Amino acid sequence: MITVEQAEQIILENRSDLGAEITLFDTSAGRVLAETIRADRDMPPYNRVMVDGIAIKYSAFERGVRIFKIKAVQAAGAIPVEIGGDEECIEIMTGAAMSKSVDTVIRYEDITIGEGEAIINLATIEKGQGLHLKGADRKQGDVLAVPGQLITPAVLSLIASVGEAEVRVKKVPRIVVISTGDEVIEVHKHPTPFQIRRSNNYTAQATLKTLGYEASVLHLPDDPEVMRNQLSQCFQYSDAIILAGGVSAGKFDYLPQVLIDLGVEQLFHKVAQRPGKPFWFGKHCNGVPVFAFPGNPVAVYLCMHRYFIPWLYATLDQPQPAPVYAMLNNDLEFKPELKYFLQVKLFVNQQAQLVAEPIAGNGSGDFANLADANAFMEFPADKVLFNKGEVYRVHLINSL
Ligand SMILES: Nc1nc2c(c(=O)[nH]1)N[C@H]1C(S)=C(S)[C@@H](COP(=O)(O)OP(=O)(O)OC[C@H]3O[C@@H](n4cnc5c(N)ncnc54)[C@H](O)[C@@H]3O)O[C@H]1N2
Numbered sequence: 001m002i003t004v005e006q007a008e009q010i011i012l013e014n015r016s017d018l019g020a021e022i023t024l025f026d027t028s029a030g031r032v033l034a035e036t037i038r039a040d041r042d043m044p045p046y047n048r049v050m051v052d053g054i055a056i057k058y059s060a061f062e063r064g065v066r067i068f069k070i071k072a073v074q075a076a077g078a079i080p081v082e083i084g085g086d087e088e089c090i091e092i093m094t095g096a097a098m099s100k101s102v103d104t105v106i107r108y109e110d111i112t113i114g115e116g117e118a119i120i121n122l123a124t125i126e127k128g129q130g131l132h133l134k135g136a137d138r139k140q141g142d143v144l145a146v147p148g149q150l151i152t153p154a155v156l157s158l159i160a161s162v163g164e165a166e167v168r169v170k171k172v173p174r175i176v177v178i179s180t181g182d183e184v185i186e187v188h189k190h191p192t193p194f195q196i197r198r199s200n201n202y203t204a205q206a207t208l209k210t211l212g213y214e215a216s217v218l219h220l221p222d223d224p225e226v227m228r229n230q231l232s233q234c235f236q237y238s239d240a241i242i243l244a245g246g247v248s249a250g251k252f253d254y255l256p257q258v259l260i261d262l263g264v265e266q267l268f269h270k271v272a273q274r275p276g277k278p279f280w281f282g283k284h285c286n287g288v289p290v291f292a293f294p295g296n297p298v299a300v301y302l303c304m305h306r307y308f309i310p311w312l313y314a315t316l317d318q319p320q321p322a323p324v325y326a327m328l329n330n331d332l333e334f335k336p337e338l339k340y341f342l343q344v345k346l347f348v349n350q351q352a353q354l355v356a357e358p359i360a361g362n363g364s365g366d367f368a369n370l371a372d373a374n375a376f377m378e379f380p381a382d383k384v385l386f387n388k389g390e391v392y393r394v395h396l397i398n399s400l
Pocket residue numbers: 179180181183184196197198199200201244245246247248249250253275276277278293294295296297299364365
């Protein structure tokens with residue numbers, strides 16, 4: 001049996017390269033950049049007025065001039081107006097490009113406008129005040145965003161401002177989530193006393209949706225023939241396949257054999273972890289990875305966060321998010337030599353520490369308590385006792 005770290009490494013080594021495509025900039029939020037965005041002009045591109053008021057030459061104020069003749073009113077977007085002499089000013093608006101003949105802006109609140117003139121009511125001003133200098137933020141050609149960067153609303157504003165109406169983004173994988181099991185029926189149907197409604201595939205789909213990724217869902221019965229037929233089609237139109245259930249030691253756990261029959265190379269089966277020990281991972285001969293998670297709902301949920309999402313980041317060339325750590329709030333014991341992932345509720349205490357409160361449950365079949373959790377805490381396999389105050393890694397879940 002391999003460790004969690006080994007499983008993670010094998011999965012990341014099997015990241016896919018799906019290439020890039022062009023998309024319209026205004027639909028690119030949530031996509032991952034596949035090009036470098038550079039400033040096409042200085043930022044700001046001109047000496048930008050920051051307040052509504054008057055623009056003057058500072059040296060005139062320094063000499064004692066307080067009353068300035070208004071030469072013109074200049075709106076944002078208008079051609080910059082020059083003053084004729086030092087005792088003139090321009091009434092100028094926020095966002096306007098200031099001419100070289102003036103260098104300082106005084107806001108309306110600090111002046112009195114009279115008949116064709118402006119009187120400054122301040123004893124002191126600073127040269128260059130009220131002005132956002134050309135190139136102060138970034139210079140023309142500077143890198144604004146890099147490949148692998150998520151297009152957040154902030155990045156999108158940069159893409160728009162440099163005039164990239166079309167932007168190169170990483171292609172997103174076509175993902176299918178497939179639940180298995182004869183006991184698992186459709187959501188709108190009424191279960192017999194020995195059936196359950198399916199939830200695993202929808203949880204996995206929703207987990208992806210919260211990150212901005214679509215997935216289709218499918219269900220397969222515990223019938224190797226049907227599984228073979230349906231799965232062989234899935235390999236034609238998917239870039240990643242997530243399965244749930246049918247991978248353990250039961251008489252009807254056909255999946256590992258079915259996958260091997262279909263040309264999927266088994267890269268591992270079973271990971272030293274709880275939940276999710278029977279996790280099976282392989283790669284189809286056409287390159288499509290297969291994440292066959294154990295059917296228990298908590299195992300599916302953990303494996304989505306611990307394995308599939310990191311694979312997704314790697315596939316999209318996105319840096320993995322920095323690990324998060326929290327402080328355990330209770331003593332606990334876990335004897336098996338497995339890495340233990342426990343549902344916890346995180347909160348920040350008055351010392352600004354991130355604290356993890358374990359949520360007691362009934363094992364990996366108990367998905368009722370998942371709704372109260374916002375993270376899994378990861379406990380090392382080589383320890384039995386875990387004490388209050390110790391710090392361990394956490395994986396955030398249920399964050400919308
Ligand atoms: N002899 C052994 N038995 C089991 C072992 C083992 O090592 N030896 N491992 C246990 C562990 S750990 C897990 S986890 C489960 C995994 O089993 P499978 O992957 O084969 O999954 P199933 O048997 O199909 O189902 C398990 C459980 O999950 C429920 N389930 C399945 N699909 C859904 C769905 N879409 N929505 C909600 N719930 C679902 C299913 O009804 C079962 O209760 O095996 C242990 N056994």
